Amino acid sequence: MSIGSRLYGAALALGLCLPLAAQGAETAEKKIAPTPLSAFELYRIYGDKTWVWNTGGGRFFDNGRRFVAWTNDKGKQSFAEGRWVVDDLGQLCMRATWTNAEGAARASTCFGHRKIGNTIYQRRQPDGNWYIFRHASVLEGDEFRKLVSTDTVSAKARDLKQDLLNQEVARKGG
Numbered sequence: 001m002s003i004g005s006r007l008y009g010a011a012l013a014l015g016l017c018l019p020l021a022a023q024g025a026e027t028a029e030k031k032i033a034p035t036p037l038s039a040f041e042l043y044r045i046y047g048d049k050t051w052v053w054n055t056g057g058g059r060f061f062d063n064g065r066r067f068v069a070w071t072n073d074k075g076k077q078s079f080a081e082g083r084w085v086v087d088d089l090g091q092l093c094m095r096a097t098w099t100n101a102e103g104a105a106r107a108s109t110c111f112g113h114r115k116i117g118n119t120i121y122q123r124r125q126p127d128g129n130w131y132i133f134r135h136a137s138v139l140e141g142d143e144f145r146k147l148v149s150t151d152t153v154s155a156k157a158r159d160l161k162q163d164l165l166n167q168e169v170a171r172k173g174g
Contacts, residue, residue: 034114034121036090042113043086049147058094059153060084067094070156076100079157080107090114091125099164120144 037045046060056071058080069080082096093110110125113133122133122143134144 032116034116036088037113037115037120038090039086039088042090042092045144045147046084046086046092048149050150050152052146052148052152056156057153059151067096068154068157069094069096069098070153070160077160079160081157082106099161101164101167 048060048062050057050059053071055073056069058067058069060067065083065085067080067082067084071078078098078100080094080096080098082094085093085095090113091110092113093108095106095108097104097106111128112123112125114121114130118136119132120134121130123130132142134142138144
């Protein structure tokens with residue numbers, strides 16, 4: 001048997017096996033079920049970090065699991081004070097009272113987290129769409145990259161709270 005016919009035979013065998021291997025990989029990939037992140041994993045991601053949003057951000061304090069947020073959406077400023085909680089079902093919840101010039105209201109906002117391998121998916125609960133929160137090798141556009149160590153929120157929230165208190169006192173004639 002010549003080298004050419006052996007190479008042709010090997011190429012033919014490889015050509016027949018690749019679709020089967022690809023099909024097997026597809027089948028194996030479909031069988032991998034996403035698993036919820038643990039409370040510990042979520043704590044490590046969010047603890048003592050600020051989640052920077054387009055209109056402000058939220059700070060997840062380690063001490064007392066305090067949550068503070070500030071937003072400025074189209075000139076309407078709000079701040080929030082409350083707590084953040086995580087569980088072993090992959091859920092992070094921010095439970096806070098949001099206050100603006102019009103008043104205050106309690107709100108609870110939760111996000112689910114699942115992983116397949118080292119890729120983490122996130123969605124707003126209860127019925128948001130799943131999206132990649134953090135790729136296995138973190139990419140520039142990953143939402144995960146918006147979690148920063150610097151506290152860019154507390155001072156703005158404190159200043160807005162003081163401004164709103166001063167406005168309230170002025171309205172009451174004090």
